[in-house]
Amino acid sequence: MMLRVTALSVRFRHHDGGYSQPLTGLDLTLSRGEVVGLVGGSGAGKSLVAEALMGLLPRNAEVSGQITLAGLPLAPGQLALAPQGIDALDPLTRLGAQISRFARLAGQPPPDVCAALARLGLPEEAARAFPHQLSGGMAKRALIATALATGAPFLIADEPTLGLDPETADRIMELLAGLAAEGHGVCVISHDLPRLVAIAERVTILQEGRMVETAPAEAFTAHRLTHPFSRALWEAQTWAAQTWSEEAAPC
Numbered sequence: 001m002m003l004r005v006t007a008l009s010v011r012f013r014h015h016d017g018g019y020s021q022p023l024t025g026l027d028l029t030l031s032r033g034e035v036v037g038l039v040g041g042s043g044a045g046k047s048l049v050a051e052a053l054m055g056l057l058p059r060n061a062e063v064s065g066q067i068t069l070a071g072l073p074l075a076p077g078q079l080a081l082a083p084q085g086i087d088a089l090d091p092l093t094r095l096g097a098q099i100s101r102f103a104r105l106a107g108q109p110p111p112d113v114c115a116a117l118a119r120l121g122l123p124e125e126a127a128r129a130f131p132h133q134l135s136g137g138m139a140k141r142a143l144i145a146t147a148l149a150t151g152a153p154f155l156i157a158d159e160p161t162l163g164l165d166p167e168t169a170d171r172i173m174e175l176l177a178g179l180a181a182e183g184h185g186v187c188v189i190s191h192d193l194p195r196l197v198a199i200a201e202r203v204t205i206l207q208e209g210r211m212v213e214t215a216p217a218e219a220f221t222a223h224r225l226t227h228p229f230s231r232a233l234w235e236a237q238t239w240a241a242q243t244w245s246e247e248a249a250p251c
């Protein structure tokens with residue numbers, strides 16, 4: 001079963017009658033059992049892709065293009081989003097109740113909250129915690145747990161490792177790879193290109209609202225990227241990581 005996005009564009013109508021168009025002509029495919037990545041500089045339109053696919057854009061947004069699942073228009077409940085900001089969690093509701101609420105709104109039977117938390121490596125006690133009582137890594141897992149509670153087979157994780165220490169970031173990426181191994185189709189939006197390349201089948205690179213290429217993961221490590229922007233993005237991150245490790249080495 002394949003989710004296919006073709007020529008996705010988003011433009012916003014302004015009060016003065018003018019338009020801005022921050023996303024133009026994105027193509028993307030995602031099958032169950034795989035991870036695909038979406039990367040790009042800040043403001044490139046990555047979150048916009050997620051919001052357009054989820055139907056979350058404001059009324060002045062005009063979305064064009066095709067979004068199909070197995071050849072049919074994408075139906076509600078097939079795709080879930082773990083958003084970037086932990087402020088997407090309800091600050092006044094305990095996490096367990098939030099997981100149950102997502103399941104109920106998606107028409108799912110009442111979930112086993114402890115099992116839902118354990119699946120994400122969260123302790124049982126997290127069910128009684130309010131969002132402000134969670135660490136950054138726990139909150140990122142909580143966002144994924146609420147998305148999974150909908151029972152959707154496809155998941156978008158928007159910047160799931162942002163602001164996390166390297167070990168926690170590794171664990172979150174392993175967890176997303178594990179969800180794909182269980183049969184989910186997982187799209188990961190991330191600035192963390194080396195970690196993304198380690199788990200993704202292929203990565204789509206956006207530059208200022210336009211895709212410049214979709215490259216198989218091995219094209220990054222084998223230096224076979226075709227577009228200069230993709231190469232610069234990869235080299236900037238791997239060069240920085242190498243520099244830091246050299247600086248950390250004893251002299």
Ligand SMILES: Nc1ncnc2c1ncn2[C@@H]1O[C@H](COP(=O)(O)OP(=O)(O)OP(=O)(O)O)[C@@H](O)[C@H]1O
Nearest residue numbers: 012020022040041042043044045046047048049058
């Ligand atoms: N509701 C909106 N109205 C007008 N423009 C918007 C709206 N939402 C997003 N944009 C514009 O779309 C562009 C892309 O934003 P988006 O949040 O998708 O970037 P991003 O690639 O996710 O960036 P970052 O990595 O910094 O989160 C930005 O220029 C932003 O100003």
